[in-house]
Amino acid sequence: MDHLIYTAMSGANAAAQRQAVLANNLANASTQGFRAELSAFRAVPLRGDGASTRVFALESSSGHDSRAGASQPTGRALDVQAQGNAWFAVQGLDGTEAYSRSGALQVSPEGTLVNSSGLVMLSDGGSPIDVPPGSDISIGTDGTVTSKTGDQPSSTLGRLKLATPTAEDPLKRSDDGLFRTASLEPVPSDSTARLQTGSLEGSNVNPVETMVGMIAAARQFDAQMRLLSSTEASDKSAAQLLSVG
Numbered sequence: 610m611d612h613l614i615y616t617a618m619s620g621a622n623a624a625a626q627r628q629a630v631l632a633n634n635l636a637n638a639s640t641q642g643f644r645a646e647l648s649a650f651r652a653v654p655l656r657g658d659g660a661s662t663r664v665f666a667l668e669s670s671s672g673h674d675s676r677a678g679a680s681q682p683t684g685r686a687l688d689v690q691a692q693g694n695a696w697f698a699v700q701g702l703d704g705t706e707a708y709s710r711s712g713a714l715q716v717s718p719e720g721t722l723v724n725s726s727g728l729v730m731l732s733d734g735g736s737p738i739d740v741p742p743g744s745d746i747s748i749g750t751d752g753t754v755t756s757k758t759g760d761q762p763s764s765t766l767g768r769l770k771l772a773t774p775t776a777e778d779p780l781k782r783s784d785d786g787l788f789r790t791a792s793l794e795p796v797p798s799d800s801t802a803r804l805q806t807g808s809l810e811g812s813n814v815n816p817v818e819t820m821v822g823m824i825a826a827a828r829q830f831d832a833q834m835r836l837l838s839s840t841e842a843s844d845k846s847a848a849q850l851l852s853v854g
Contacts, residue, residue, distance in 0.1 A: 614840055621833035623650045623666040628826040635819045641725065642710030643812035645674040645819075646782065673782055678710075678811040687714040689748055690810045691771060695802035696780070696788065698770035698795075700729040700737070706795045707787035708772060708780055710810050714748075716740045722754065722766075728787075732767035733798040740766060750803050771802035 630648045637643040650666045680690060689712040691697060696708035713725040722730045722738040729737045733752075740746060744756035752769035774780045774796050780788040790796060 614837065617833045617836035617840065619666040621830055621837070624826050624830035624833060626650075628823060628830065631819050631823045631826060634814045635816060635823070638812050638814040638816045638819070640711075640812050641713055642678065642810045643814060644678075644710070644782075644788075645812075645814045647672050647674060673788075674813055676813050678813040680805070680808050681811050682808045684807050686747055686806065688712060688807060688809050689714065689752075689769075690805045690808045692803045692805060693773070695771040695773050695799060695804070696796075697724070698731040698735075698772050698798075699724060699787065700731055701783075701785060701787050702728075703785070705789070705793075706731060706735070707783065707785075707789050708774075708796065709787055712804070712809055716746065722746075731770045733770045733800075734767070735770070735795075736767075738767045738769070748804070748806055750806065751800075752802070752804055769804075770798050771804065772796035773799040773802055 627648055627650075630646050634645045652666060675694075691710060691712060696710060697712060699707055699709050701707040707728075709724065709726075709728070711724050711726065714722055714730060715725070717723045717727070720740050720742060722740055724730060732738050738754055741756055741758055744758040746766075747755050747757075747763075748769070749755070752771050754766045754769060755763045756766055757763045772795075774790065778790045778792050778794065778796075780796075781791055783789050
């Protein structure tokens with residue numbers, strides 16, 4: 610009897626976790642540069658006294674869908690889209706270097722170049738890019754940021770750090786939603802990386818596919834709960850028979 614309880618309980622827990630992942634993906638279907646979160650599970654025997662006949666479903670790995678989202682032309686000078694597998698380097702709220710595909714840039718009230726979340730964009734030297742007051746900003750395909758104030762000549766403010774992670778040290782999603790390397794070491798600046806101006810990368814979440822997955826996960830959860838209810842009824846019946854005897 611307890612074998613079925615363990616199996617149904619772990620199955621229901623796995624379905625609930627998958628539902629949470631899918632719900633988060635669907636909530637970010639319109640978030641610029643969002644990469645869909647993936648979840649996988651494996652069967653693990655419960656170790657203890659006696660035979661290992663009870664099995665739990667545990668999360669074996671979690672990652673993200675590395676496919677790029679659809680390109681969305683905007684025509685805005687400060688909207689940029691990283692090409693290929695390049696990522697923008699930003700300064701996380703904890704002060705560490707992190708990576709994002711969100712390229713909707715703006716100038717903060719303090720005169721610093723930030724993204725739509727207010728995170729500071731880092732230059733290839735690892736420092737913020739300060740923008741002179743009242744200047745017009747333009748960004749080249751190599752990430753070079755230039756400014757022009759009135760009739761004065763254009764000046765280079767710096768180059769956006771574009772980083773391309775390697776298979777040996779891939780990026781992983783952190784708790785704050787940003788990406789960092791598995792080793793937590795900064796990725797070197799990629800001088801060959803390019804970006805496209807006047808467009809943004811959309812989310813790579815497929816809303817229809819995600820909703821279908823949520824329905825399947827809900828049905829799986831209901832099936833596991835019915836198994837638990839059936840087990841409870843059988844246990845009560847067995848207890849009644851024993852009390853009669």
